[in-house]
Amino acid sequence: MTTSPIFGCEGICLSLGGRQILDSVSLSVSPGEILGLVGPNGAGKTSLFEVLSGRYEAQSGSVRFRDRDITRIRFPERARMGMARTFQSPVVPGSLTVGETFRAARKAYRPYLSAHDAEWAARLAHLTVSWDRPAASLDTFDRRKLLLACLILRRPAVMLMDEPASGLINTEIDELDLIIRRLVDEYEIAMILIEHRLELLSAIADRVVVLDLGEVIARGAPEEVFQDPRVHAAYFEGVA
Numbered sequence: 001m002t003t004s005p006i007f008g009c010e011g012i013c014l015s016l017g018g019r020q021i022l023d024s025v026s027l028s029v030s031p032g033e034i035l036g037l038v039g040p041n042g043a044g045k046t047s048l049f050e051v052l053s054g055r056y057e058a059q060s061g062s063v064r065f066r067d068r069d070i071t072r073i074r075f076p077e078r079a080r081m082g083m084a085r086t087f088q089s090p091v092v093p094g095s096l097t098v099g100e101t102f103r104a105a106r107k108a109y110r111p112y113l114s115a116h117d118a119e120w121a122a123r124l125a126h127l128t129v130s131w132d133r134p135a136a137s138l139d140t141f142d143r144r145k146l147l148l149a150c151l152i153l154r155r156p157a158v159m160l161m162d163e164p165a166s167g168l169i170n171t172e173i174d175e176l177d178l179i180i181r182r183l184v185d186e187y188e189i190a191m192i193l194i195e196h197r198l199e200l201l202s203a204i205a206d207r208v209v210v211l212d213l214g215e216v217i218a219r220g221a222p223e224e225v226f227q228d229p230r231v232h233a234a235y236f237e238g239v240a
């Protein structure tokens, strides 16, 4: 990967309820790159996404996007600037069909997006269910696909995905790999992916950052990082 970073943070410190959750965390990601973010439960991965997406304000540190300091810019504005984020739980609108969910997403961000854009996004996300189906009736993978398609619609430059493989079976994870790889390769999205399964990250991530108790304890190529004794100690003892 030779392109320069489009998105990243520097020295992020976050305290919540009087506890330090993140301690001087820095990372960056380039267009067309997948950065894996790993670490045991409670390491601070989701909290870092909250800061990166503008939902939490860090006590110190900065967030940059396209050479601009966006530290003080809030979540909706960051979304409009080209950042997208998925959540650990695939929560879909309780009372809308798939088609209505797309319509709401089109209206929320760019009123002029057409139904064709939604069809294009659904294809990219491999979403093949009927658009008349209530979104709440979809299984976990289709919910994730629907939510992903609603984000793809906005043609984000940066995507933060929080455990997108959670709740999926192996064949679905293989398909998710293909979906993500295509988004990154063809559309040059800069992707940060939180994932617990090291074998999945070894296959898909260009680089990884390991968080433990809010601190970065290792970073680099997956095959090297996952051999690091510190990572083994923190990760496997934490996860097992």
Ligand SMILES: Nc1ncnc2c1ncn2[C@@H]1O[C@H](COP(=O)(O)OP(=O)(O)OP(=O)(O)O)[C@@H](O)[C@H]1O
Pocket: 016, 017, 021, 039, 040, 041, 042, 043, 044, 045, 046, 047, 048
């Ligand atoms: N709103 C909050 N107020 C207080 N503490 C919080 C809050 N959100 C998270 N925490 C704490 O911050 C720490 C990091 O949590 P976080 O959810 O970021 O971890 P994680 O790495 O995403 O874990 P997991 O792998 O289980 O999703 C945990 O100790 C958690 O209890």
Ligand SMILES: [Mg+2]
Pocket: 045, 046, 047, 088
């Ligand atoms: Mg989390």
